[in-house]
Amino acid sequence: xxxxxxxxxxxxxxxxxxxxxxxxxxxxxxxxxxxxxxxxxxxxxxxxxxxxxxxxxxxxxxxxxxxxxxxxxxxxxxxxxxxxxxxxxxxxxxxxxxxxxxxxxxxxxxxxxxxxxxxxxxxxxxxxxxxxxxxxxxxxxxxxxxxxxxx
Numbered sequence: 001x002x003x004x005x006x007x008x009x010x011x012x013x014x015x016x017x018x019x020x021x022x023x024x025x026x027x028x029x030x031x032x033x034x035x036x037x038x039x040x041x042x043x044x045x046x047x048x049x050x051x052x053x054x055x056x057x058x059x060x061x062x063x064x065x066x067x068x069x070x071x072x073x074x075x076x077x078x079x080x081x082x083x084x085x086x087x088x089x090x091x092x093x094x095x096x097x098x099x100x101x102x103x104x105x106x107x108x109x110x111x112x113x114x115x116x117x118x119x120x121x122x123x124x125x126x127x128x129x130x131x132x133x134x135x136x137x138x139x140x141x142x143x144x145x146x147x148x149x150x151x
Contacts, residue, residue, distance in 0.1 A: 037138030088114035
């Protein structure tokens with residue numbers, strides 16, 4: 001589902017009421033744990049955390065006017081989805097997350113390349129997400145991104 005919003009608050013206010021508290025908690029968890037330098041934004045119709053142009057002027061290679069994306073979340077029809085570029089780009093983070101997930105959640109992990117789908121919002125492992133947020137600094141993310149572009 002796409003929501004037309006210019007701010008995270010406007011995005012959350014548009015989702016079904018039963019999901020708003022969960023999205024507020026997810027947003028707070030991310031903001032409280034991401035290393036300094038990432039900036040909150042609305043990109044691609046989601047609440048996102050990006051490397052701003054003030055830190056990385058080149059922006060995203062697909063559209064240099066867009067800041068470099070790192071992490072996002074969205075309310076979809078049947079789930080709340082969390083997107084984390086580090087899980088896709090750094091195998092050690094992926095492997096760590098997959099190994100830790102069963103320690104935090106009884107439900108089977110529903111995951112794509114960088115997308116983690118939470119169909120039962122009461123079972124979102126906020127403490128695990130908090131730890132995931134700490135795994136890469138802005139500088140580390142830029143280095144991984146630039147190395148991937150070289151290939």
